[in-house]
Amino acid sequence: MTFGVLGPVEVRTGGDVIVLTGRVGALLTVLLLNAGRVVSVQRLAEALWGLPLPNSPAARVRTLVTELRRVVGPAWVLTQRPGYAVRPQPAQLDLTCFAGHVARAREAAPETAAEHLDAALALWRGTPFDGISGAFVEAERIRLEELRISAVEQRAEARLSIxxxxxxxxxxxxxxxxxxxxxxxxxxLMRALHGSGRRAEALEVYRRLRERMSDELGLEPERELQRLHQRILTSDREPPERTHPHPTPRELPAPPPLFVGRTREQGSLDARRPITAVSGAGGMGKTWLALHWAHRNLPHYPDGQLYANLATSPETVLRRFLGSLGVHPAAVPHEEEAQAGLYRSLVAGRRLLVVLDNARDATQVTPLLPGSPASTVLITSRHRLTALGATHGANLITLNPLTSREVRDLLCLHLGEDRVAADPDSVAALVEHSGGLPLAVGVLAARASADPALPLASFAAELRSPATRLDALRAGDLTADLRVTFDSSYEALDGAAARMFALLGLVPWPEVSLSAATALAGTPSVPLGELESAHLVHRHRPGRYRTHDLIRLYAAERAHTDLTEDERRRALTRLVDFCVRQAYAADRLLSPNRPLADRAAPETTNPAKEPATRAEEPAVRTPPEAAAPADAAEAAAWFEVEQPALRQAQHLAAGLGLDGAVWRLAWALDTFHLRRYLHEARIETWRLALPAAERDGKGAHARWYLGYAHAQALRTGEGVELLNRALEEFERTGDLAGRAHTGHTLGYAWSVHGSPGRALPHVRDALRLQRELGDPIWEANALSAIGWCLAQLGRYEEAHAYCAQALTLFREHRDPGGESATLDSLGLIAHRAGGHARALGYYRRSVALREALGNDFQVADTLARIGDVHRESGDLPAARRAWQRAEEIYRRQHRAKEAASVRRRLSSAG
Structure with missing residues (x-):
């Protein structure tokens, strides 16, 4: 089946031709003009009916889609959120074939270019979309007619040149x-007539044009046309440049009219090394930089400038360069090696600038490199051409996105300072969501310039939504479209790399590790190196890869078009499973004696202050991770980096219905959330986990944890209610461990509420149950919790005795977390009992252990208490030193309330 829009809208299958008109034809037209992309129902309705929309536009669109499917077959019109798509191959749509021939003609030798343009123009069957009406059709007709007449002029130029x-x-x-x-x-036409010996007719063409322009526009023909008229009038033919012994080619395209930034890169180019390769993602402005710099440095290259867009073979470019340098076509050697030798001979010693745009790889550009250092070669590529650096000493420059300030400056150049200053909020959205890509900024500016009355807020609204962001970065022609730019990078990938890129589009967070990508792909190795070379991913530190926001959106679209639903689900399930296993492994380093969740036993790292829990070990073992944490300090740092992704993985698991993974991720994050005082994050993860845990038979455990999280956030009422419900469930099911740990947590809840008397019975009952269960670690936790409650009640000797028993057990069973927490409690007991020296000894040992564990949050708390002891001892310099260290850690951790408290103490101490 083939489709045609360059004339009446038609569908051909075999020998049959079906012409479509009316709204069904208009629907197919809109879909074909956006071939390969999803068009939202909203956009379809606006194109078909205009504004205001009729009643029930979505239902009307569905009805038309059904009618269209009867004509073309249901497989052709695809339903994809938020609308529909038609995805013909390039050869199946006449408009795509036309654009392809025109593009190839731009890079071909004149004779071949004329053949391509003959083929392109032969596709036109009349007025585009004949029989279709509507405002969008009229605009597209004007655009396509301009493309057609440009192709006519391009073909004429090719014919004239030969x-x-x-x-x-x-x-x-x-x-x-x-x-x-x-x-x-x-x-x-004047040049063609004059070249055919029809001088009088050529002069008559000019006379009629001049009269019409004068009468209708009040203008004279442009100066170049006047000079041509004068040459014909005096029978002066243009000099035969191609046969001149030393022609000076001037092939550079026009420079970008508006350009900002790239100061560092221009400085590197100013060194004028023999070979420089500029690489970067599609839309990053590589060609803009190359042409801007080239035009700024023209005086350094008096022997000319050669330019080629390397969308064609090196042999074709060599032939064209040789023609530009004065070699007659008949004198060009047949073999590529001989052509390259002749080219190097011609440019030897000449100060030429050679710009090679859009290189695929180093092999493609090697035949086009002059052998003389007098010339400069400037290459642009979407791939990092490291081979050129190794073999030819090329200067390699990688382009990164423009800064926010540079994007704003570029918008000001396009739109004017007044328009930009008038709506700072919308401009901020344009700056943020353009991603620093010059092409994206250019498209936005072109759209805004085309309709000065339209407020910038309308563009900002499109950009703020990921669903419409890439649509907003599409201009009205076939080239200024960010998707088209990304398409060319994607289509150049081999099968494995393309699949990996699409899989990365499934990941709902911006950064993945090498191991996570391996799990996602389900293969032992992944081609991230190829994606990095193509600038589709960026390795910002060893083993970790990021993707530009706009490229991520494009990858997500590819994931939903190029992967089946089953492939997507299996890949995401592998990723979630990987996250669970990695989080479990890291948590075991943070709290190695933490029991497992299937028995639901909590653990306290600071007696009644920090009860924790048990979670079920994952059923599958953790694979080796290139940068896996080796100890507790590294595990804490790992959670610091991975926590946002792990929380998103929990939401992903919920969406996939993976109940076990949902509550297991909450469990694996709990120690980190607990020690970092991340109250809201902890509550949110357990709220999400609770219904999943109930379906998985772990509802009491999740309710206990959620109650604990509320208690830590000082929401005692909610916390106690949840904990009492959990305790009732554990009592009903006869779960002694659950009863023990929930009772322990109830003691913690009342303790932090300032009611140690109400807390004490709960923690005493927890101690009894833990001894009955024979769990010495949790017996120690309960002992420490009792000591903490007694200290709050002022019963310091009893408190010290209980904490001393706990300390012995923690040391005996090598639980440094519990030991550090108990030492902190002993320090507080000694401090309140007036034993300042003993208090400092306990506190310092607690700090040393917590630093070794990477537990900086509680290090800061203990340092603040050390300062308090020094102040009461009269050692103000030592107090200030401890408080200053505490304040520095608090500020680094953005704990404003605690930092302010320490500052007040510093102020009061002078």
Whole structure:
């Protein structure tokens, strides 16, 4: 099946042709103009009916889709949120074929270019979308007609360059009648007629154009056309540049009219090394930088500038370069090696600038490198051309996104300072969501410039939603589209790399480790190196990869178009399973004696102050991780980095219905949340876990943890209610461990509420149960908790006795977390009992253990208490030193309330 829009909208299958009109035809037209992309129902409705929309536009669109599927078959019109898509292959749509021929013609030798353009223009069957009406159709007709007449002019230029004047004149005569004010077209017709020996007719073309322009516009023809008229008038032919012994090529495209930033990169280019390769992701502005710098440095290259877009073979580019340097086509050698040798001979010693745009790899550019250091070669590529650095000493420059300030400056250049300053909130959204890509900024600015009356807030609204962000970065032509730019990078990947890229689009957080990517792919090795070389991912530190926000959105689209639902689910399940196993392994380093959740036994790292829990070990073993934490301090740092991703993994697990993973992730994060005082995060993870845990038979455990989290956040009422319900369930099921630990946590809840008398019976009962269970670690936790409650009641001798028993057990069973917490409690008991020296001894040992465990949060708390002891002892310098260390840690951890408290103490101490 093939589709046509360059004439009546038609569908061809076999020998049958079906012409579509009306709204069904209009629907197919919109989908084909966005071929390969999903068009939202909203956009379809607006295109088909305009504004205001009729009643029930979504239902009307569905009805038209059903009718269209009857014509083209249900497999062709795909339903994909938030709308529909048609995905023909490039050869199945005449508009795509036309664009492809035109693009290839730009890079081809003149004769081949003329053939491509003949093929492109032969696809036109009449007025585009004939039989279809609507405002969007009229705008597209104007755009496509401009593309067609540009192709006519491009073909004429190719014919003129190889002396086919008669053919060019015949073709141009009709086009000039249809476009009576198009100056370039008339200039080409004058050259064709003059070249055919029809000088008088050429002069008559100019006379008619000049009269029409004067009468209708009050203008004279452009200066170049006047000079051409003068040469023909005096029978002066243009000098035969291609046969000149020393021609000076001037092939650079125009520079970007507006350019900001890239100061460091321009400084590197200013060194004018023989070879420089600029690489970066699609849309990063590589060509803009190259052309901006090239035009700024033209005086350094008086022998000319060669330019090629390397979307074609090196041999084709070599032939064109040789022609530009004065070699007659008949004198060009047939073998590529001989062509490269002749090219190097011609440029030897000449001060030329050679710009090679969009190189695929080092192999493609090697034949085009001059052998002389007098010339400069500037290459752009979406791949990091490390081979050129190794073999030719190339200067390698990698482009990163523009800074926020540079993006704003670029918007000001496009839109004017007044318009930008008038709506700072919308401009901030444009800056943030353009991702620092110059192409994205250019597209936004072009759209805003095209409609100055439209407020910037409308563009900002499109950008703020991930669902419409890439649509907002699409301009009205085929080239200024961020998706098209990303498409070309994606389509250049091999199968394994393309699959990996699409899989990364499933990950709902911006950064993955090598091991996570391996789990996601389900293969022992993953081609992240190839994606990094193509600038589709960025390795910002060893073993960890990030993706630009806009590329992530594109990858997500690819995941939903190129992977089946089953592939997506299996990949995400592997990723969630990996996250659970990694979090478990790290938590075991933070709290190695923490019991397992299937018995639901809590653990306290600071007696009644920090009861914890048990969780079931995962059923599958943890695979080796390149940068896995080796000890408790590294585990704490690992959680610091991974916590946001692990919380998103929990939501992902909930969406996949993986109940066990949902509550297990809450459990694995709990120690970290507990020690970091991340109250809201802890509550949120357990709220999400509770219904999953109930379905998985762990409801009492989750309710106990959620109650504990509320108690730690000083929401005693909610905490006690949840804990009492959990205790009732454990009593009903006869779970002694659950009863013990929930009772322990109830003691903690009343203790932090300032009611140690109400806490004491609970922790005494916990001690009895733990001894009955024969669990010495949790017996020690209960002993320490009782000591803490007694200290709050002022019964310091009893408190010390209980904590001393706990300390012995913790040391005997090698639980440094429990030991450090108990030492902190002993320090507080000694301090309140007036034993300042003993208090300092306990506190210092607690600090040493907590530092070894990476438990900086509680290190700061103990340091603050050490300062208090020094102040009461009269040693103000030592107090200030301890408080200053505590304040520094508090500020680093963004604990403003605690930092302010320590500052007040420092102030009172002078």
């Amino acid at each position: 002396g086919r004047y008669g053919e060019a004149a015949t073709d141009l005569a009709a086009s000039a009648l249809a476009h009576p004010l198009r100056e370039r077209l008339h200039g080409q």
